[in-house]
Amino acid sequence: MASPLPPAIFLMGPTAAGKTDLALELARVLPCELISVDSALIYRGMDIGTAKPDKATLAEFPHALIDICDPAESYSAAQFRQDALAAMAEATARGRIPLLVGGTMLYYKALLEGLAAMPSADAQVRAELEARAQAEGWQALHDELRCVDPESAARIHPNDPQRLIRALEVYRVSGLSMTAHRQRQQAENTVAGAAAGGQFPYTVAQLAVAPADRSLLHERIALRFQLMLEQGFIDEVEALRQRSDLHPGLPSIRAVGYRQVWDYLEGNLSKAQMQERGIIATRQLAKRQFTWLRGWQDVQWLDSLACDNLPRALKCLAAVSILT
Structure with missing residues (x-):
């Protein structure tokens, strides 16, 4: 027992x-x-x-x-x-x-x-995103996020630069959106959890x-x-x-x-x-x-x-x- x-x-x-x-x-x-x-x-x-x-x-x-x-x-x-x-x-x-x-x-x-395991921060990508935000505004970055990861865009406000940059950074570095990373992790957790009793x-x-x-x-x-x-x-x-x-x-x-x-x-x-x-x-x-x-x-x-x-x-x- x-x-x-x-x-x-x-x-x-x-x-x-x-x-x-x-x-x-x-x-x-x-x-x-x-x-x-x-x-x-x-x-x-x-x-x-x-x-x-x-x-x-x-x-x-x-x-x-x-x-x-x-x-x-x-x-x-x-x-x-x-x-x-x-x-x-x-x-x-x-x-x-x-x-x-x-x-x-x-x-x-x-x-x-x-x-979900996310890619590490990338200083060059962050610098590029911050430069674009300074030139075009945070709304432009939010529009980009809405195209590549609409679920994350729905959760992240255009005036939340930290989370906005991170979400776009994840996509640019890995080619997968935050949402895709989380869905994959949930699927893996379901399998692992079933094997371990899910507790x-x-x-x-x-x-x-x-x-x-x-x-x-x-x-x-x-x-x-x-x-x-x-x-x-x-x-x-x-x-x-x-x-x-x-x-x-x-x-x-x-x-x-x-x-x-x-x-x-x-x-x-x-x-x-x-x-x-x-x-x-x-x-x-x-x-x-x-x-x-x-x-x-x-x-x-x-x-x-x-x-x-x-x-x-x-x-x-x-x-x-x-x-x-």
């Missing part, structure tokens, strides 16, 4: 919903090790605008995959999957339960399903926390952005801006809030415009996270404003045999 799979917990939800607070409550009563699932918390020196847990919290409740990259570096979903699986295996070996907390849904998807190597309880009333989440987002400004968010971005190796095209600086404050410091926005656009961008992020979660399977929802989330979460964990 096969050994039972070890337990793991996913704690998901939109930004500003209270995921960290509930994760800490769970960690106080369960033998958990926390693993961050957040594409902004990976960066050192980006603390205020990412709502990173403070030093005292991290000292008491260490989180894997926080502060692992410099803002000048890129970090892919494939790298996350490798790092997260390693952190989960280490926690399991210590007899602990991996508790993954964060809102980067692509990371969760990569962890559960894997990712992710953990019994996972998937929890999502959010206010039942969406307008309350919008209020929380606005209040949190204002608090970030009071805590020194502008100074934090100014310190990044003083570095010669950082610029607005990097994934770190494109993070929600950072790009808006950067534009303010560049003189492109007034302070009021910066705050308004930062809040709007954060709301849009929350909307995208909700969209992901609406199509997610086996999710147990918790109201982040309820006072009984801990016992409800423990009941959900027991229902899927996380707790014995």
Whole structure:
């Protein structure tokens, strides 16, 4: 008889919903090790605008995959999957339960399903694409992508240069679109999964926390952005801006809030415009996270404003045999 799979917990939800607070409550009563699932918390020196847990919290409740990259570096979903699986295996070996907390849904998807192997970056191709974008505009590149990979073009906005260049780079380097690479990987995974039982190597309880009333989440987002400004968010971005190796095209600086404050410091926005656009961008992020979660399977929802989330979460964990 096969050994039972070890337990793991996913704690998901939109930004500003209270995921960290509930994760800490769970960690106080369960033998958990926390693993961050957040594409902004990976960066050192980006603390205020990412709502990173403070030093005292991290000292008491260490989180894997926080502060692992410099803002000048890129970090892919494939790298996350490798790092997260390693952190989960280490926690399991210590007899602990991996508790993954964060809102980067692509990371969760990569962890559960894997990712198609894509060709490596090609500096010459990227330079050619960037030069064309400067000469003709990003819409011209998006039009090209729509011709060679309509599915990716439907997902990628013309004003998302990082993903747009990557999608075209993949096609030019390999002769296959991103969509074709993913379809081939899915077919291979189906065959391999059937041979291996088709299982992710953990019994996972998937929890999502959010206010039942969406307008309350919008209020929380606005209040949190204002608090970030009071805590020194502008100074934090100014310190990044003083570095010669950082610029607005990097994934770190494109993070929600950072790009808006950067534009303010560049003189492109007034302070009021910066705050308004930062809040709007954060709301849009929350909307995208909700969209992901609406199509997610086996999710147990918790109201982040309820006072009984801990016992409800423990009941959900027991229902899927996380707790014995």
